Amino acid sequence: MTDLDRPVWATLAHAPQLAEGGELAKRYRRDVNMFASARDDSDESTAALAGLLHPGDTVYVLQVPVIRIPSGLTLAxxxxxxxxxxxxxxxxxxxxxxxxxxxxxxxxxMLALATLTEPGPFLERTHTMGRFIGVRIDGRLAAMAGERMRFPGFTEVSGVCTHPDFRGRGLARRLSSVVANNIQQRGDQAFLHAWTSNRAAITLYEKLGFEFRTDVRVAVLKRQP
Structure with a gap:
């Protein structure tokens, strides 16, 4: 098991300024992102994860191992x-x-563009997770990309999205290449995630120089009000 298998935990363990929680489970601050992670899949850690959610809260869990649904939470x-x-x-x-x-x-x-295009969970302070760049066309934010999860040796390319009015111009590819290049210039290895069903995105990233490493599981967990 490597940090890449549980990237949310690896990130939050090295970014206390972005995290809430303790030694067994952590989540991003509620205005930064919706990801959360247990340290491992023990009963103690998954119970601690459940304890991070208030009534009505929702979190995303992303990891390679099978995701255990903690008692008190439901799979949305x-x-x-x-x-x-x-x-x-x-x-x-x-x-x-x-x-x-x-x-x-x-x-x-940035929030408006992400809300429209849905590149993944994006909140009012998500942009503080790393360096984000964009392209303006006629004064409008046409596309953006940036960094999300980060831990020693690795930084994730994320938040890649293009406004529907400006698609077909190669903006997502261009911005992704700049973000990945900047990560590499710092000495980190760039990585990213995509939905298995999003073949267009996967093909774009393959052409840039990314290769499949592993399947990942994503679960949206909720504590009822």
Whole structure:
């Protein structure tokens, strides 16, 4: 078992400023993201995970091992994904539209774009998880990509999305290449996740230089009000 098999836990164990919880289970701060993880699949750890949810709360669990549903929580949704890792150097692709670094000033625009396109859980402070970049066209945020989970030696490419009005221009590929290249320039290995059913995204990432590592499980867990 490696950190990549339980990336949410690996990230939160090294990012106390983003985390809530203790030694057995952690979740992201509620304005940052919806992911949570137990340290392992023991009864004690899964019970601690359940204890992090208030009535009505929902969290996402993403890991390679089979996900145990803690007592007191219900399974609202489950899905299959793939985890891919960059296996060689990725060149940052240039383009006609300038790339801008996104931050607090663009938080509302980023949230609106992510809400429209649904690249994965994205909240008002998700952009604080790592470096995000975007492309503006006619003053509008047309596309973005950034970093999400991060632990020693690895950083995840995530939040890749394009507004429907600007699709077909290669913006997602371009931004993903820049994010992955920047990760590699820091000395980390880039990795990412995609839904198993999203063949278009998987094909794009394969062309960039990512290879399939493993299947991952995703569960949305909820504590009833």
């Amino acid at each position: 949704r489950e899905a299959q994904g793939v985890q891919m890792v960059a296996t060689h150097s990725i060149d940052a692709e240039d383009g006609p539209d300038g790339i801008v670094v996104l931050g607090d000033a663009e938080a509302a625009e």
